[in-house]
Amino acid sequence: MANHMMMTGFPGFISQRLYRALAADDATTRFTFLIHPSQMEKASRLTSSDPRVTLLVGDITKLDLGVSSEDIKALSETVTHFFHLAAIYDLAVPKDLAYQVNVIGTENVNQFLKSLSSLDRYIYFSTAYVSGDRTGRVLENELDEGQGFKNYYEETKFEAEKRVVALEGVPTTIIRPGVVVGDSASGETIKFDGPYFMLRFLDKLPLGPVPYLGKGNEVLNIVPVDFIIRATVYLAKSEQAVGKALHLTDSSPYPAREIYRMFCRELLAKKPTYNFPKSIAQILLKFSTVRRYLELGPETIAYIYHPSVYDSTEATRILSEGGIHCPDLVDYVPNMVRFFREHRGDSTMKVALQ
Structure with a gap:
């Protein structure tokens, strides 16, 4: 069966590039993008020439992601990979907004995944900065070490990742990038x-x-976006990455x-x-x-x-x-x-x- 990849956060900077890389990696792959209504025009423009892409209006802050029961039924039998990138990344984001999108949104995605009977992998985009105000060396298998946080972005991504870790019965890979810059x-x-x-x-x-x-x-x-993309495409198909949180950071x-x-x-x-x-x-x-x-x-x-x-x-x-x-x-x-x-x-x- 051909891969069917579903993604939130399109048409963001990383998700655009990730889509192009995944499409180039396998010409038989199908895509369904959950698009916030405010982004539909841009998403349509970027994907109009690719018949493999389906754009589905939705909102991660809503139950069932704002998707109809008919669409959920159709997706449940075919989606093999789910990439969750939608989040607010602003360091100065207000607490309530950050919690609604980053935490509640991830909870809703996690619940939605339970309806996907053909799911091979859930790839969740976190951040290395879930470490908050910890100092010294931070290991990939560490998450909740009693840390505080420098802003609500870090705090809500930490809370969201905790919920992904607690998700049972879903093969998960957590991506923790460093500070992502351009190509x-x-x-x-x-x-x-x-x-x-x-x-x-x-x-x-x-x-x-x-x-x-x-x-x-x-x-x-600092890590360049092209490294994040190459790494994610590889990790999404690597069995060694299942059940792990991985720092996509510069080792030097x-x-x-x-x-x-x-x-x-x-x-x-x-x-x-x-x-x-x-x-x-x-x-x-x-x-x-x-x-x-x-x-x-x-x-x-x-x-x-x-x-x-x-x-x-x-x-x-x-x-x-x-x-x-x-x-x-x-x-x-x-x-x-x-x-x-x-x-x-x-x-x-x-x-x-x-």
Whole structure:
């Protein structure tokens, strides 16, 4: 029987690329995308030339995902793989909204899966940052270690992953990416957030000496989206990945200070020359005028400058059998910066700061 893959979160950045990779991997694969009504026009435009794709209007925050009983019956006999990517990824998301989408939405997906009698694999997209405020080495087989959280994004993804782990009778693979950036070859991304806030900040400082924001000795685990896609396609079919949470992270990450220096050298052709205390920067960024001018939020500093190391031993072992590894950041920083430079004036790619 040909694979029938169902996916939430389309047409998001990762889900678009994942669809294309899965379609290229097997020409017989069928797809059903659960599409929020607000995204139907875009989803239709992106898939109109592919007769293997069915677009199904739905909403993960509703019981049965807002899908009719007739559609559920049809899907129950054919869906072999379910990819759950729909979530709110904003670090500054309000608690109620994050809980409704990330936690309740995942609970509804989990219940929906129980109706799929032909399901071979449930691939759930979590994040390495379910570790919250833990410091030191974080293992793939660890989840609830009594940690606190730096924001509601982390907290609700943690709560959602706990519910996926508790799901019985479903072959599950949990994907925990690090900080995902654009394509390592083209630099392409759809949003300048996360590490791109460093570039947005540096772009405001083209003249005079450039400061470091704190010591920045903590490692920042950046991974390009093409690595995430290649790894996910492989893991979705690997029996070794069943029942496991896997860190899709860089096994040799760079300190945040070094990444900042790379960006500065590539964007401004110079190196930072002095330290500006991180504690003072976080105080200044509480003022909205400062945040908007520098295009940098305090939650981003807390996210970037946090001393956690994400062990990826098991993911690396499984992926190495498929010849898949994370590219070295130093090799694709020029592509990231080039794409940023070419598109920095595009307001649709910037996350608005309040």
